Amino acid sequence: MKQGEILYREGMPAEVLFAVSVGSFKTVVGGPEGTEQIAGFFIAGELVGLDGLSSGAYKSRATALEDSEVCLLAYSSLEQLGNEMPGFQRSLHAALSREILRAYSVMLMLSKLSARRRIAAFLLDLSARHAARGYAPDDFHLRMSRRDMGEHLGLRLETVSRQMGRLRDAGILEVDDKHVRVLDMHGLTKLAG
Amino acid sequence: MKQGEILYREGMPAEVLFAVSVGSFKTVVGGPEGTEQIAGFFIAGELVGLDGLSSGAYKSRATALEDSEVCLLAYSSLEQLGNEMPGFQRSLHAALSREILRAYSVMLMLSKLSARRRIAAFLLDLSARHAARGYAPDDFHLRMSRRDMGEHLGLRLETVSRQMGRLRDAGILEVDDKHVRVLDMHGLTKLAG
DNA sequence: CGGAAGATTGAGCGTAGTCAAACCGAGTGG
DNA sequence: CCACTCGGTTTGACTACGCTCAATCTTCCG
Numbered sequence: 001m002k003q004g005e006i007l008y009r010e011g012m013p014a015e016v017l018f019a020v021s022v023g024s025f026k027t028v029v030g031g032p033e034g035t036e037q038i039a040g041f042f043i044a045g046e047l048v049g050l051d052g053l054s055s056g057a058y059k060s061r062a063t064a065l066e067d068s069e070v071c072l073l074a075y076s077s078l079e080q081l082g083n084e085m086p087g088f089q090r091s092l093h094a095a096l097s098r099e100i101l102r103a104y105s106v107m108l109m110l111s112k113l114s115a116r117r118r119i120a121a122f123l124l125d126l127s128a129r130h131a132a133r134g135y136a137p138d139d140f141h142l143r144m145s146r147r148d149m150g151e152h153l154g155l156r157l158e159t160v161s162r163q164m165g166r167l168r169d170a171g172i173l174e175v176d177d178k179h180v181r182v183l184d185m186h187g188l189t190k191l192a193g
Numbered sequence: 194m195k196q197g198e199i200l201y202r203e204g205m206p207a208e209v210l211f212a213v214s215v216g217s218f219k220t221v222v223g224g225p226e227g228t229e230q231i232a233g234f235f236i237a238g239e240l241v242g243l244d245g246l247s248s249g250a251y252k253s254r255a256t257a258l259e260d261s262e263v264c265l266l267a268y269s270s271l272e273q274l275g276n277e278m279p280g281f282q283r284s285l286h287a288a289l290s291r292e293i294l295r296a297y298s299v300m301l302m303l304s305k306l307s308a309r310r311r312i313a314a315f316l317l318d319l320s321a322r323h324a325a326r327g328y329a330p331d332d333f334h335l336r337m338s339r340r341d342m343g344e345h346l347g348l349r350l351e352t353v354s355r356q357m358g359r360l361r362d363a364g365i366l367e368v369d370d371k372h373v374r375v376l377d378m379h380g381l382t383k384l385a386g
Numbered sequence: 387c388g389g390a391a392g393a394t395t396g397a398g399c400g401t402a403g404t405c406a407a408a409c410c411g412a413g414t415g416g
Numbered sequence: 417c418c419a420c421t422c423g424g425t426t427t428g429a430c431t432a433c434g435c436t437c438a439a440t441c442t443t444c445c446g
Binding site: 029030035039052059079083092098100103107108111122136151 | 252288291
Binding site for chain 3: 085145146147157158160161162165177
């Protein structure tokens with residue numbers, strides 16, 4: 001699917017789970033206007049759509065940040081597979097539980113970290129996930145706008161821009177619009193810690 | 194178990210899920226000191242310990258807010274039951290998914306709401322959950338300290354105290370230490386937005 | 387080329403954090 | 417019975433961080 005297209009929206013019957021195979025997505029929760037919060041960004045190899053499982057309808061909206069592809073995993077077949085192959089349902093449980101932990105860590109960040117440290121923690125998380133997929137951990141392309149970063153981190157887009165600038169001035173990052181190079185990974189880690 | 198006792202801590206092997214039967218708990222995530230965040234408060238009828246499922250070890254700490262009792266549900270038996278009774282594993286999925294949604298709504302609150310509105314939203318949530326268990330929705334006892342409320346809402350305890358005072362002055366609440374009466378439920382709802 | 391959307395930077399303001407003091411109730415011991 | 421402490425709560429004064437409003441600049445497409 002193309003950039004900007006919507007994978008699912010709030011209220012749609014949730015019969016499938018999506019595994020991102022290429023590209024990336026954001027998931028948005030909350031009210032119609034102004035009160036939106038980006039629950040997470042998801043890159044290739046990660047699962048999207050876990051929130052639909054409880055009520056049978058999605059409670060969030062997933063949007064492609066770039067041209068992307070997904071695999072569909074039907075919930076019903078997951079259950080069936082779980083019955084046939086022990087350990088399969090366990091991996092679905094694990095995915096759900098990991099999403100809970102990820103949400104907890106976002107809560108922690110929103111609750112305790114200064115704007116600068118939120119940016120640092122966010123970039124480190126992105127870096128680690130890129131590394132886990134075999135990409136360079138210190139050189140990547142941000143797929144989302146400053147506004148999107150802000151709506152995930154609980155900051156205004158101006159604050160995001162300013163703090164990125166300060167990380168650049170401190171010699172920790174090289175920033176060219178959406179392209180980011182980490183010059184001082186240790187410094188970045190210390191900041192986020 | 195007695196007030197203040199710990200149901201499980203980070204790192205403990207997670208073989209069971211807990212259903213609160215009487216009393217209440219808080220779950221704490223994050224670093225050893227200063228960087229703690231209360232992921233949630235749980236009252237009778239709610240499930241605690243869902244975060245242990247992904248890695249087999251708890252990633253949070255659960256503490257009794259008052260003298261409490263829990264039911265133990267072994268994960269292994271849950272899987273077995275899931276195989277025998279279709280629909281049983283689905284309810285486990287649903288519980289996990291609901292916890293994800295709950296975490297999302299906390300994220301939304303931390304990200305977008307002012308201190309006053311966080312307090313309002315928190316009290317409303319508590320009210321609704323009490324009501325769901327058959328207790329009065331407009332008259333209840335806070336089981337946690339102001340500090341705990343703050344550590345859940347991303348606020349300092351002084352701010353919690355001040356904003357509660359302002360809700361009292363506005364005629365929305367009657368506050369006597371931990372005892373809260375909602376005088377203007379509509380006003381409270383409007384505030385939480 | 388022109389228009390729109392995104393990013394950067396600046397100035398001023400307001401909300402919540404910080405530091406500090408006073409208060410209150412429960413529990414302990416003289 | 418009062419004095420004392422200790423944890424939790426309330427309230428006050430000041431500060432600082434991030435938000436608001438606004439202007440400028442860049443990039444991307446038609």
